[in-house]
Amino acid sequence: MLARRLTFAFGKQLRERSCFPDNSLTPAARSYGVDHEKRQYEWRENEHNAVTTQIGDDPEKPKTIMWFPTAARKETDFSLSNIVKWYKHRKVIYAKANQAFIPERHKILGADLATAHFILFRGGRVKFKNNTLWTEQDEKGLYQLPESYDPHYILEAVDMNGFDLHYEGLSNLCGLVKLKWLSLKGCKNIDDWGLDKISAEFPELEYLDISGCEKISERGLESLYRMINLKKLIATNYHNSVAFELTCFMLEDCMPGLSCEILTPEEKTKD
Numbered sequence: 001m002l003a004r005r006l007t008f009a010f011g012k013q014l015r016e017r018s019c020f021p022d023n024s025l026t027p028a029a030r031s032y033g034v035d036h037e038k039r040q041y042e043w044r045e046n047e048h049n050a051v052t053t054q055i056g057d058d059p060e061k062p063k064t065i066m067w068f069p070t071a072a073r074k075e076t077d078f079s080l081s082n083i084v085k086w087y088k089h090r091k092v093i094y095a096k097a098n099q100a101f102i103p104e105r106h107k108i109l110g111a112d113l114a115t116a117h118f119i120l121f122r123g124g125r126v127k128f129k130n131n132t133l134w135t136e137q138d139e140k141g142l143y144q145l146p147e148s149y150d151p152h153y154i155l156e157a158v159d160m161n162g163f164d165l166h167y168e169g170l171s172n173l174c175g176l177v178k179l180k181w182l183s184l185k186g187c188k189n190i191d192d193w194g195l196d197k198i199s200a201e202f203p204e205l206e207y208l209d210i211s212g213c214e215k216i217s218e219r220g221l222e223s224l225y226r227m228i229n230l231k232k233l234i235a236t237n238y239h240n241s242v243a244f245e246l247t248c249f250m251l252e253d254c255m256p257g258l259s260c261e262i263l264t265p266e267e268k269t270k271d
Contacts, residue, residue, distance in 0.1 A: 092166075099169030110149040111175030117145060118172045119158060127157035129178065134159070157181035162212075167194045174201055181205075185234075186212035192220030199223040209234040211263050218247040225254060234261045 106114040116126045116135070120143045125136035134157075137143050146153065155176050163169075165187045173179075179202050184190055190213045198208075205227050210216055211234045218241060224230065233251070237244045248260035 095164055096166050096168045099166055099172065101168070101171035101174075106175070108148060109146075110151075110153075112155040112178075113146060113150065113153050115155060115158070115173050115176060116153070118169075119160060120145065122163065124158070124160045124163060126155055126159070127181070129154040129156050154178050159183045160187060162186040165189060167191070167197070170194055170197050170201075173198075176202060177204060179205055181207040183207075183209040184213060185209045188212075188214055191215035192217055192223075195220035196223040199226045202227065204229055206230060207232045211236045214238050217241070218243045221247045221251065224251055228255060230255060231257050232259055232261070234263065236263045236265060238265055240264070 105117070108114075109117065112128075116128075119126055120135065120137060123137060125134045127134050135143065135145070156178060158173070158176075158179060158181070161183055162185070165184070166189045170190075182198070182202065182205055184198075187210075190210065192215070195210065195213075195216055200223075203226070206229055208224075208227070208230060213236065216235065217239075221235065221244070224233065233248070235244075235248065245262055248262055252258050252260055
């Protein structure tokens with residue numbers, strides 16, 4: 001109860017401060033206190049079970065040899081900075097859950113339309129085969145796509161520029177065997193593991209833009225050798241790594257027709 005009272009008092013102070021006019025952190029502070037109470041309850045239960053005889057315990061083996069609790073007191077930091085960190089962590093968890101793969105959607109729509117719905121709903125754009133125009137949201141945030149499987153809709157290009165895309169969200173792009181153009185420009189959460197998954201999913205890919213992806217290193221680039229049809233690669237060398245540039249040159253040597261454009265963090269793509 002003390003933790004909840006503290007968070008309510010903290011939330012009241014947040015509402016009175018002019019720097020938080022929308023009370024955006026007040027619900028977070030309350031939820032933080034509720035989570036703390038749950039953890040405290042679990043800690044008490046675990047400590048109680050540790051010293052209480054249960055069914056199946058060895059009667060000759062004592063549960064404890066101490067007459068007093070030895071565990072350190074559990075304290076929670078209710079500082080503003082810690083609550084902000086906790087709030088950001090919860091946002092990441094929510095984003096990953098929101099991008100989870102839904103098999104039923106792919107079963108009803110097929111891989112191409114299911115991926116198109118996933119991307120357009122989040123503000124991206126796609127291009128289908130035999131269509132020169134990009135499909136994207138209109139001014140009202142709406143878009144027109146079939147709600148059931150249609151074999152005429154085959155994805156050839158996907159633009160997720162600046163997406164808050166996580167590794168879990170990449171599973172929604174599976175099965176795009178005809179995809180030729182992919183832009184992950186500015187996707188801050190795509191790392192070497194994500195690039196390895198991409199290299200295995202899109203055998204027909206010819207264009208890949210991963211510029212602005214800060215977490216991608218030369219270790220991730222090495223996996224692109226699988227993409228034998230790749231013609232254009234755009235990447236940003238954030239750490240001015242010689243190994244990063246050498247990996248790009250080695251990819252050009254082993255993949256005929258590939259051209260790598262290596263950018264610095266201050267540069268923008270020429271396309």
